[in-house]
Amino acid sequence: MRALVTRTDRLGDLLLSLPTLEYLRRELPGCEIDFLCQPQYVEVIEGFAQAQRIKPVEKAAARYDAALFLFFDPRIIWSTMKIPLRCGIYSKPLSFILLNSGKFQRRSRADKSEAQYNLELAQRFLKIVTGKILDTHVCPITLPRNETAAEAAKKHLQKVGVTDSFVLLHPGTGGSALTPSPEQYLKLIESFGALPFVISIGPSAHDQEILASLKKRKSSLKILEGLRLNVLMEVFRLASLLIAPSTGPLHLAHYVGTKTIGLYAPVKSQDKGRWAPSGGRGKGFILSPEVACAGIRECVGSSCRHYYCMDEMPWARLISEKINALRTVSGL
Numbered sequence: 222m223r224a225l226v227t228r229t230d231r232l233g234d235l236l237l238s239l240p241t242l243e244y245l246r247r248e249l250p251g252c253e254i255d256f257l258c259q260p261q262y263v264e265v266i267e268g269f270a271q272a273q274r275i276k277p278v279e280k281a282a283a284r285y286d287a288a289l290f291l292f293f294d295p296r297i298i299w300s301t302m303k304i305p306l307r308c309g310i311y312s313k314p315l316s317f318i319l320l321n322s323g324k325f326q327r328r329s330r331a332d333k334s335e336a337q338y339n340l341e342l343a344q345r346f347l348k349i350v351t352g353k354i355l356d357t358h359v360c361p362i363t364l365p366r367n368e369t370a371a372e373a374a375k376k377h378l379q380k381v382g383v384t385d386s387f388v389l390l391h392p393g394t395g396g397s398a399l400t401p402s403p404e405q406y407l408k409l410i411e412s413f414g415a416l417p418f419v420i421s422i423g424p425s426a427h428d429q430e431i432l433a434s435l436k437k438r439k440s441s442l443k444i445l446e447g448l449r450l451n452v453l454m455e456v457f458r459l460a461s462l463l464i465a466p467s468t469g470p471l472h473l474a475h476y477v478g479t480k481t482i483g484l485y486a487p488v489k490s491q492d493k494g495r496w497a498p499s500g501g502r503g504k505g506f507i508l509s510p511e512v513a514c515a516g517i518r519e520c521v522g523s524s525c526r527h528y529y530c531m532d533e534m535p536w537a538r539l540i541s542e543k544i545n546a547l548r549t550v551s552g553l
Contacts, residue, residue: 225288227257227297232469235262236476238291240359240500241339246273248347248355264451268365289346291339308346322349331492336499361502364476367451374455381443387417391465393428398467399486399520401531403434412537421445467491472498480547481505482540487514506543510534
């Protein structure tokens, strides 16, 4: 049997699919599985994929016996209509036309982790393929070290004067989720004067705006930018701790075993219950404003009486408490 699994949206979504790949590999040991994702993300999972005999592919082709779509992407599904079994999420009206099997899920309700939603969909897929309902428990995953990228990571850190342990702050999300303001990030850094902070930043316009604001206010910051994803992954592996909002890099750090503290907005579409890191070995905590948020898909702005809640949180105190808890559990 040959199967295609797809997850063609953002980095964090892709990483939350890794337990599903592990699950399928375990339960279908004789199956050749190809995995389709955005090409720019292949470099961070290729070591895991090779180890699991899951080969990243650039496009779907009608040479498979079955396909599992973990994200409803009509373009991709339409190009695979010759595949006999097309299993995915029944939610949008078009999904009932393009798919011939699946599971009805309302992921927007955020009543469980995205990783668990994926696993339940894979469980439905395997029920059709094997005729059995199989337990979805999967052991924690660690993405393997990329030696070339690891050497590059060390060199980038040396360029900004870091040769010892450090805490990494990744303040941006590419605009996908709310974050504290640059002013709040600087207050956070200054409140931990003894901690060696390094800042990593993404290439999006949103993240570059945050970077420009941070540089304007404090020119002495140690900043890493323009790194390839696999190099950034190895920077995360070297860090003692990553602090970041709800973003793909937070999940990437979790999957290389780094301790994390996530700063999440209370907006329903960004819910910590659904989008917290899951499936890796990195220990961590999620912090979020405990307010009755009126936002469903996005923040409603000044019409909300809690606006701007992401700047009203005592981040320094809360993060200090979580750092102490991480030290107690596993050292930091």
